Amino acid sequence: MPDDLGAARDAAERRGVGSYERHIFLCIGPDCCSTETGEAAWSRLKRRTALLNGSSDRGRIYRTKVGCLRICENGPVAVVYPEGTWYAGLDAEGLERVISEHLGEGRKVEELVIGRNPLSAPQPPAD
Numbered sequence: 001m002p003d004d005l006g007a008a009r010d011a012a013e014r015r016g017v018g019s020y021e022r023h024i025f026l027c028i029g030p031d032c033c034s035t036e037t038g039e040a041a042w043s044r045l046k047r048r049t050a051l052l053n054g055s056s057d058r059g060r061i062y063r064t065k066v067g068c069l070r071i072c073e074n075g076p077v078a079v080v081y082p083e084g085t086w087y088a089g090l091d092a093e094g095l096e097r098v099i100s101e102h103l104g105e106g107r108k109v110e111e112l113v114i115g116r117n118p119l120s121a122p123q124p125p126a127d
Contacts, residue, residue: 015062016059016062019060020060020061020062021060021061022060022061022062022080022081022082022083022102022103023061023062023063023064023080023081023082024045024049024061024062024063024064024078024079024080024081024098024103025063025064025066025069025078025079025081026041026042026045026063026064026065026066026076026077026078026090027066027067027068027069027071027075027076027077027078028041028042028065028066028067028076029067029075029076031068031072031075032068032069032071032072032073032074032075032076032077032088033075033076037075037076037091038075038076040092041076041090041092041095042065044092044095044096044099045063045095045099046063048096048099048100049061049063049099049103052099052103052104061103069086071086071088071114071115073088074088074089075088075089075090076088076090076095077090077114078090078095078098079117080098080102080103081119082118082119082120083108083116083118084116084117084118084119085102085108085113085116085118086113086114086115086116086117087109087112087113087114088112088114089112090112094109094112097109097112098112
C-alpha cells in the first residue's frame, strides 16, 4: 500500500472525480466484437463525450475502456452508471444513440438495453 497517495489524489482532482453525472464503461473486445470494431467504438465514444463535456479531460460524463464485461455476445457492450443500464449491439448507430440519448439527455435507449443493475447510495440504518 502506498504511503503517499497525494499524486493519485491530485490526478483524480484534475480529472474531476466527484463531479461526474454518468460513467460509461465500454468493452472493446476481442470476445464480444472484433478488435477493430471495439477500437472504432472507443474512438467514437472519446470524440463524442469530449464534445458533450466541452473538454477531453473533464466534464460531467466519464468514460472507461475495458477488455471484458463478461457479456461476450453482440458487442460492443457497455454499462452506464449510476443507472446501471447495460447495452449490447453497439454498432456505430447504436453507440451514437446511447451517447446522444442516454449520456446527453438522460433517456435510456430501451431497444438496446440487455440488463439493469442500478447503483444507489447506502442508506443509513433506521432509528
